[in-house]
Amino acid sequence: MTPSELLLEGVELMLFGLGSVFIFLVLLIVCIRLMSSIVARFDTTPSVQPSTPAPGAAPEIDADILAAIQAAIHQHRARRG
Template sequence: MTPAELMTEGLYLMLLGMGFVFVFLTLLIYATELMSAVVQKYFPEKLIPAKLAKIGPVPAEAEDTQLIAVISAAIQQYRKKHTDRD
Protein backbone atom coordinates (compact mmCIF):
# COMPACT_ATOMS: atom_id res chain seq x y z
CA MET A 1 0.00 0.00 0.00
CA THR A 2 1.15 3.48 -0.74
CA PRO A 3 1.40 6.12 1.99
CA ALA A 4 -1.60 7.94 0.50
CA GLU A 5 -3.74 4.81 0.71
CA LEU A 6 -2.63 4.19 4.30
CA MET A 7 -3.48 7.77 5.23
CA THR A 8 -6.89 7.51 3.57
CA GLU A 9 -7.65 4.23 5.33
CA GLY A 10 -6.49 5.68 8.65
CA LEU A 11 -8.75 8.70 8.24
CA TYR A 12 -11.65 6.43 7.28
CA LEU A 13 -11.15 4.29 10.40
CA MET A 14 -10.86 7.40 12.56
CA LEU A 15 -14.10 8.86 11.22
CA LEU A 16 -15.85 5.52 11.55
CA GLY A 17 -14.71 5.16 15.17
CA MET A 18 -15.66 8.73 16.05
CA GLY A 19 -19.04 8.19 14.40
CA PHE A 20 -19.74 5.12 16.51
CA VAL A 21 -18.75 6.97 19.68
CA PHE A 22 -20.98 9.91 18.77
CA VAL A 23 -23.96 7.65 18.04
CA PHE A 24 -23.40 5.69 21.25
CA LEU A 25 -23.18 8.82 23.42
CA THR A 26 -26.29 10.28 21.76
CA LEU A 27 -28.24 7.08 22.45
CA LEU A 28 -26.93 7.08 26.01
CA ILE A 29 -28.26 10.60 26.57
CA TYR A 30 -31.70 9.69 25.26
CA ALA A 31 -31.80 6.46 27.28
CA THR A 32 -30.87 8.36 30.45
CA GLU A 33 -33.58 10.95 29.84
CA LEU A 34 -36.13 8.19 29.16
CA MET A 35 -35.21 6.34 32.36
CA SER A 36 -35.43 9.58 34.33
CA ALA A 37 -38.90 10.27 32.97
CA VAL A 38 -40.08 6.73 33.76
CA VAL A 39 -38.75 6.88 37.32
CA GLN A 40 -40.31 10.29 37.94
CA LYS A 41 -43.66 9.08 36.59
CA TYR A 42 -43.92 5.77 38.46
CA PHE A 43 -41.88 6.60 41.57
CA PRO A 44 -42.54 10.26 42.34
CA GLU A 45 -40.57 11.86 45.11
CA LYS A 46 -42.66 12.27 48.23
CA LEU A 47 -42.62 15.78 49.60
CA ILE A 48 -42.31 15.95 53.36
CA PRO A 49 -43.36 19.27 54.87
CA ALA A 50 -40.69 20.88 56.98
CA LYS A 51 -41.39 20.96 60.68
CA LEU A 52 -41.83 24.41 62.06
CA ALA A 53 -39.52 25.42 64.87
CA LYS A 54 -41.30 25.84 68.21
CA ILE A 55 -38.85 28.44 69.38
CA GLY A 56 -37.90 31.61 67.56
CA PRO A 57 -34.76 32.06 65.56
CA VAL A 58 -31.51 32.15 67.49
CA PRO A 59 -29.97 35.63 67.55
CA ALA A 60 -26.81 35.92 65.51
CA GLU A 61 -24.80 37.07 68.52
CA ALA A 62 -25.63 33.88 70.46
CA GLU A 63 -24.62 31.75 67.47
CA ASP A 64 -21.34 33.62 67.10
CA THR A 65 -20.51 33.28 70.80
CA GLN A 66 -21.20 29.56 70.78
CA LEU A 67 -19.27 29.07 67.53
CA ILE A 68 -16.26 30.94 68.90
CA ALA A 69 -16.32 28.80 72.05
CA VAL A 70 -16.43 25.58 70.04
CA ILE A 71 -13.62 26.66 67.72
CA SER A 72 -11.48 27.79 70.66
CA ALA A 73 -11.94 24.45 72.41
CA ALA A 74 -11.02 22.58 69.24
CA ILE A 75 -7.86 24.65 68.79
CA GLN A 76 -6.82 24.08 72.40
CA GLN A 77 -7.37 20.34 72.07
CA TYR A 78 -5.39 20.23 68.82
CA ARG A 79 -2.49 22.16 70.32
CA LYS A 80 -2.50 19.96 73.39
CA LYS A 81 -2.29 16.79 71.29
CA HIS A 82 0.46 18.08 69.04
CA THR A 83 2.64 19.64 71.77
CA ASP A 84 2.61 16.38 73.76
CA ARG A 85 4.25 14.56 70.82
CA ASP A 86 7.24 16.93 70.60
Protein backbone atom coordinates (compact mmCIF):
# COMPACT_ATOMS: atom_id res chain seq x y z
CA MET A 1 0.00 0.00 0.00
CA THR A 2 1.18 3.48 -0.75
CA PRO A 3 1.43 6.12 1.94
CA SER A 4 -1.53 8.02 0.49
CA GLU A 5 -3.72 4.90 0.61
CA LEU A 6 -2.69 4.31 4.22
CA LEU A 7 -3.51 7.92 5.07
CA LEU A 8 -6.94 7.67 3.44
CA GLU A 9 -7.65 4.42 5.25
CA GLY A 10 -6.61 6.01 8.53
CA VAL A 11 -8.91 9.00 7.95
CA GLU A 12 -11.76 6.65 7.03
CA LEU A 13 -11.20 4.63 10.21
CA MET A 14 -11.05 7.83 12.27
CA LEU A 15 -14.33 9.12 10.82
CA PHE A 16 -16.00 5.76 11.41
CA GLY A 17 -14.84 5.76 15.03
CA LEU A 18 -15.89 9.35 15.69
CA GLY A 19 -19.25 8.74 14.05
CA SER A 20 -19.94 5.63 16.10
CA VAL A 21 -19.04 7.43 19.34
CA PHE A 22 -21.24 10.39 18.38
CA ILE A 23 -24.19 8.11 17.61
CA PHE A 24 -23.69 6.23 20.89
CA LEU A 25 -23.66 9.48 22.88
CA VAL A 26 -26.80 10.76 21.14
CA LEU A 27 -28.59 7.48 21.88
CA LEU A 28 -27.43 7.67 25.49
CA ILE A 29 -28.85 11.18 25.88
CA VAL A 30 -32.15 10.13 24.28
CA CYS A 31 -32.42 7.11 26.60
CA ILE A 32 -31.65 9.19 29.70
CA ARG A 33 -34.29 11.79 28.79
CA LEU A 34 -36.81 9.07 28.05
CA MET A 35 -36.17 7.36 31.39
CA SER A 36 -36.39 10.72 33.17
CA SER A 37 -39.78 11.46 31.67
CA ILE A 38 -41.04 7.97 32.53
CA VAL A 39 -39.87 8.28 36.13
CA ALA A 40 -41.36 11.78 36.43
CA ARG A 41 -44.69 10.50 35.14
CA PHE A 42 -44.90 7.70 37.73
CA ASP A 43 -43.40 9.67 40.61
CA THR A 44 -45.97 9.99 43.41
CA THR A 45 -43.98 12.02 45.93
CA PRO A 46 -45.14 15.63 46.20
CA SER A 47 -42.59 18.20 45.21
CA VAL A 48 -41.52 20.32 48.16
CA GLN A 49 -40.38 23.84 47.48
CA PRO A 50 -37.67 24.96 49.91
CA SER A 51 -38.60 28.03 51.86
CA THR A 52 -36.19 30.85 51.22
CA PRO A 53 -35.93 33.74 53.64
CA ALA A 54 -36.45 37.29 52.49
CA PRO A 55 -33.35 38.83 50.91
CA GLY A 56 -32.75 41.23 53.83
CA ALA A 57 -33.66 38.82 56.64
CA ALA A 58 -30.96 36.95 58.55
CA PRO A 59 -31.66 33.27 59.26
CA GLU A 60 -32.18 32.22 62.86
CA ILE A 61 -29.10 30.53 64.35
CA ASP A 62 -29.17 28.31 67.41
CA ALA A 63 -27.45 29.81 70.48
CA ASP A 64 -25.08 26.81 70.84
CA ILE A 65 -23.98 27.10 67.21
CA LEU A 66 -23.48 30.85 67.58
CA ALA A 67 -21.34 30.31 70.70
CA ALA A 68 -19.22 27.71 68.90
CA ILE A 69 -18.68 30.05 65.95
CA GLN A 70 -17.71 32.92 68.24
CA ALA A 71 -15.28 30.69 70.15
CA ALA A 72 -13.68 29.50 66.90
CA ILE A 73 -13.26 33.08 65.67
CA HIS A 74 -11.77 34.16 69.01
CA GLN A 75 -9.35 31.21 68.98
CA HIS A 76 -8.32 31.93 65.38
CA ARG A 77 -7.69 35.61 66.09
CA ALA A 78 -5.75 34.80 69.27
CA ARG A 79 -3.53 32.37 67.35
CA ARG A 80 -2.86 34.90 64.57
CA GLY A 81 -1.62 37.49 67.06
